[in-house]
Amino acid sequence: MGLLTETLPNLALARPGLDRHAELRAEPDLLVRLLADPSTRVLEVHGDRVPVLMAGGDRPVRSDGDGSAAAPVLDLRAPVAADADALVLFLGQDGDGTAYLAVARPAPEVEEPDGGVWERLRGLRQVGADLSDRDATIFATALALANWHATHGHCPRCGHPTEPIQAGWLRRCGRDGSEHYPRTDVAVIMSVVDDRDRLLLARGAGWGAGRFSVLAGFLEPGESLAAAVAREVHEEVGLQVHGVEYLGDQPWPFPNSLMVGFTARATGGELRLQESEIAEARWFTREEYREILAAGEVSPSTRLSIARRLIERWLGHDLAQVAPD
Structure with missing residues (x-):
């Protein structure tokens, strides 16, 4: 790395990897449209872990093209019908216009046989420092949003259940209509x-x-x-x-x-x-x-x-x- 400068360059998770396109979140059919598009990329969030393709595995991982060791990449997929029944979060788009969603699911309760999702799940602490800017942004944003939704299912004003709106970036109380934003x-x-x-x-x-x-x-x-x-x-x-x-x-x-x-x-x-x-x-x-x-x-x-x-x-x-x- 050499002598570090006065600030902290290349700090993990700190560089933007997607355009969040906040102006799209209010579109009422955004998630329906993106879930119907096979070019949309989906990240499954299982508790605090996501599927990752690791170097040395039997599936391809990103190569840096200079002979250096391959880095882990998120195991993204196309939408499936079951996604519509889960909590879906719009994360943004890349420079090519590809849209990225996260689907929050419970963590596996037991280990699955070889080849199951269990063996591909990794936490952000395990792989975050080696992910590309795009993948680090996707993972960190999806995890933070999923954590917020998991603990804010009820209105802090009246206790009534809330529901996600704005493509997962707000929750609205079903009784008093109050809106609640993600907490940082x-x-x-x-x-x-x-x-x-x-x-x-x-x-x-x-x-x-x-x-x-x-x-x-x-x-x-x-x-x-x-x-x-x-x-x-x-x-x-x-x-x-x-x-x-x-x-x-x-x-x-x-x-x-x-x-x-x-x-x-x-x-x-x-x-x-x-x-x-x-x-x-x-x-x-x-x-x-x-x-x-x-x-x-x-x-x-x-x-x-x-x-x-x-x-x-x-x-x-x-x-x-x-x-x-």
Whole structure:
């Protein structure tokens, strides 16, 4: 990867891969029309997983054309009659005008025999970092929408059941007619560095040994993003910070979040841990972090996450140079 720049380029899930064509969602027959078109591509969402074609399998996967290893691709298909009975979500169109839908189905309760859908299902954390921009957008959008629908089946005003409208982008109450939009919870995530250029990493309460990462927390009502960074750092480890700088953001559909990445400078002081949130925290020099990472004493964050990219930016290179995935 080489030395990383001031921001976080090529952040997984952050690049647009489809034109969402929001103006089409209000068409009353949009889903019917697209489900009748064999050129429409459909992604089945089973719980939090989707069918994926993996490199080395017995079906074709995308090749980068330069001799590099083949990457996983979503196993998309044409519409089938049974799709009309499921929750259908319009995701958008690509540059060629091909439309993409997601069909939300329950996760399989038991493993299926070889060749069944079970063996092709993968989670976004497993494959998201290696998907194309188009496939990453399709997976992340479908998962976030399906998660929202699964938990918002009733009106928050009167408790009456709601129904999906606008091609899956709204729900309407059948009693009072109120409309409810998909929810996104904003979280800040930050690399905190001291005056000796050491990075602060913490292990969350309930995390396993060796699982250290940067601090993070949710934005509260009436709060700016920079204020949330300062508040979360002070609450979790007792430090004051300054020089808060935005570095990038990433959709994180687990279940419905947006991670907004920052770096900040600590003004000194003793670490005072919020025990309900933080099990331990410590400062690392670059050499110390490389040593314990190479020794396997800490586990790196997944390649999908902005947390890993924040650490790599501070470290100056890809973590895979020290501890290959």
